[in-house]
Amino acid sequence: MPDTTGASYAAAGVDIEAGDRAVELMKEWVKKTRRPEVLGGLGGFAGLFDASALKNYERPLLASATDGVGTKVDIARQLGVYDTIGHDLVAMVMDDIVVCGAEPLFMTDYICVGKVHPERVAAIVKGIAEGCVLAGCALVGGETAEHPGLLGADDFDVAGAGTGVVEADRLLGPDRIRTGDAVIAMASSGLHSNGYSLVRHVLLNEGGLALDAHLDGLGRTLGEELLEPTKIYSLDCLALMRTAEVHAFSHVTGGGLAANLARVIPDGLHAVVDRSTWTPGAIFDLVGRTGKVERLELEKTLNMGVGMIAIVPEESTDVALTALADRGVDAWVAGEITDRADHESGAALVGDYAA
Numbered sequence: 071m072p073d074t075t076g077a078s079y080a081a082a083g084v085d086i087e088a089g090d091r092a093v094e095l096m097k098e099w100v101k102k103t104r105r106p107e108v109l110g111g112l113g114g115f116a117g118l119f120d121a122s123a124l125k126n127y128e129r130p131l132l133a134s135a136t137d138g139v140g141t142k143v144d145i146a147r148q149l150g151v152y153d154t155i156g157h158d159l160v161a162m163v164m165d166d167i168v169v170c171g172a173e174p175l176f177m178t179d180y181i182c183v184g185k186v187h188p189e190r191v192a193a194i195v196k197g198i199a200e201g202c203v204l205a206g207c208a209l210v211g212g213e214t215a216e217h218p219g220l221l222g223a224d225d226f227d228v229a230g231a232g233t234g235v236v237e238a239d240r241l242l243g244p245d246r247i248r249t250g251d252a253v254i255a256m257a258s259s260g261l262h263s264n265g266y267s268l269v270r271h272v273l274l275n276e277g278g279l280a281l282d283a284h285l286d287g288l289g290r291t292l293g294e295e296l297l298e299p300t301k302i303y304s305l306d307c308l309a310l311m312r313t314a315e316v317h318a319f320s321h322v323t324g325g326g327l328a329a330n331l332a333r334v335i336p337d338g339l340h341a342v343v344d345r346s347t348w349t350p351g352a353i354f355d356l357v358g359r360t361g362k363v364e365r366l367e368l369e370k371t372l373n374m375g376v377g378m379i380a381i382v383p384e385e386s387t388d389v390a391l392t393a394l395a396d397r398g399v400d401a402w403v404a405g406e407i408t409d410r411a412d413h414e415s416g417a418a419l420v421g422d423y424a425a
Contacts (some may be wrong), residue, residue, distance in 0.1 A: 103202040103209040108176070119176050119233075133172035137162040138229040139263040143269060145296045147224055148281060152190050156197025156229060157204070158263040158298035162323065163232040164205040165378065168192045169319040169334075170306045171242035172234030174207035176397030179230045181214045194228060198300075203385025205304040207232065228268035244336035244415075246317035247407055253331070253341055256306070256394065258377030260298040260353055264324045265371040269296065272361030279360070287352030295353050303378040306399050311416040313393040320379040322327060326369045327376050331417035334381070335407070339418035341381075343405035349424045350375040364386035369419060381407065 107184045109118035114263075124130045139158040146155045164174040178270040179198050181191060191214055202209045212230075221227075236242075263268060273292065275281045281293030307319055318334045331341050352374065358368050368374065380401075382390045387403060410416065 071399065075218075088305075089288060093389065103199050103207070105176070105208040108208045108210055117176065117178060118341075119210060121206070122420040124235060127235065127237050129242060130235050131238050133167045133170050133234040133236060135163050135166040136229065136231040138227065139300075140207045141229055141266040142263050142271065142296070143258075145266070145281070145293065147348050148227065149293050149297060151297055152193035153200075154299045155196045156194055156199070157201040157302065158199030159198055159228050159230045160207075161302045162206050162263055163230050163302035164201075164207060164304045165302060165307075166174070167232055167234040168307045169235055169242070171240050171316070171319075171322050172236035173308060173341045174205045174232060174234045174304050176208040176210045177202055177205075177230055177232040178210060179212035179228065181212065182216060183214065183216055183226040183266065186214065186216050190226075194226070196230075196231070198230070198276050201299075201302060206308070207234075207304075211288040214401065221366055240311075242311075242316060242318050244318065244334050246379055246384070247334070247336055247339060248317070249339060249407055249409050250384050251317055251381050251407040252396075252403050253343055253383050253389075253405035253407065254380040254382060254387070254390055254401055255343075255376045256303060256378040257301075257348070257400035258322070258351075258373045259301040260295060260351060260417055262300040262323070262377055263329070264373065265410050266296075268355055268361075268363070268371050270358050272363065277360040285356065287356070301377050305395050307378065307380070309397055310380060310390060310393050314382055314390040316380055316382050316390070317385075318381040320381075321375050322373045322378060326371060327374060328369065328417045328419055329380075331379055332415060335415040335417055337415050338410055339415060340410040341405060342408055343417065343419050344421045346421040347402055347424070348364045348375055374423075376404070379404075389409060416424065 090162055093128060105122040106170060138160060139348040143155060146152055151224060167174055181194055197208050279292055283292045310316055320331045320334050322330050335341050354372055357363060391401055
């Protein structure tokens with residue numbers, strides 16, 4: 071007898087009721103990110119932000135960025151910890167925006183899963199909301215997509231987009247940088263959210279290390295170290311701009327310190343960073359030793375202990391360091407801006423890391 075059962079979305083693997091349950095669970099977290107400019111609540115087709123809030127700007131420039139957190143999500147999946155990966159997402163998006171001097175305004179997220187587990191999705195959004203609070207922005211909406219057949223039941227990925235605003239005459243960047251400026255490094259909280267394909271390959275696949283292993287120097291399990299949330303610098307950078315003259319910021323993400331710093335250096339100038347001014351955390355040495363990864367390759371892939379750079383006039387150095395210290399940011403003078411004879415731009419690391 072032929073099968074007379076009709077096809078349905080549920081039969082195809084998409085659970086609309088679970089999605090609705092996830093939305094209800096995440097609403098309380100989204101409310102915590104609310105700014106006065108946000109209109110309406112979660113559940114509309116679009117998030118609304120009152121642009122009249124920008125009327126006091128002479129020439130407001132909107133800054134936008136989109137990013138994800140890469141294969142770090144697989145560590146979260148393996149550990150069953152979902153409420154921190156959102157911090158990483160907000161950091162990757164909003165710390166790119168603040169680099170130009172922009173104030174983060176609002177963010178949207180996209181969560182893709184093989185199967186909607188409402189509590190799990192809500193935990194991811196909880197982390198995103200907490201990250202938005204740390205960045206000073208609102209979470210105005212998002213999308214949770216269920217992709218059965220493409221992703222495993224426990225697989226997921228996250229991405230987000232954000233918007234900020236900066237006054238045109240306060241826009242930071244290469245044109246402000248001068249010879250003699252100081253390069254101030256701000257410590258990272260660990261690996262942050264870049265280089266995890268290398269890290270996973272070296273430590274977990276080739277190295278055979280377990281996520282629950284307690285390793286010398288880490289002071290916690292390997293899994294806890296790998297899942298440490300990316301530090302969010304947005305409000306620290308904005309506070310620094312209010313206190314000291316700042317010429318540029320550089321967010322140290324994929325490509326490492328030198329490559330990201332070079333992105334904000336103008337033609338004819340060179341950023342020289344002295345490795346001896348800091349000691350990278352134990353996780354960086356662990357990756358290098360376990361995988362026999364050469365230092366140059368490590369520095370091209372990982373942040374090596376520096377998550378954000380501020381370039382300030384030499385005379386503003388003390389004020390800048392004090393302002394960051396007052397906010398609990400570990401920061402130090404790591405180098406300076408010099409002339410470059412060939413009139414190209416770039417950045418280089420010199421010396422050896424402090425023991």
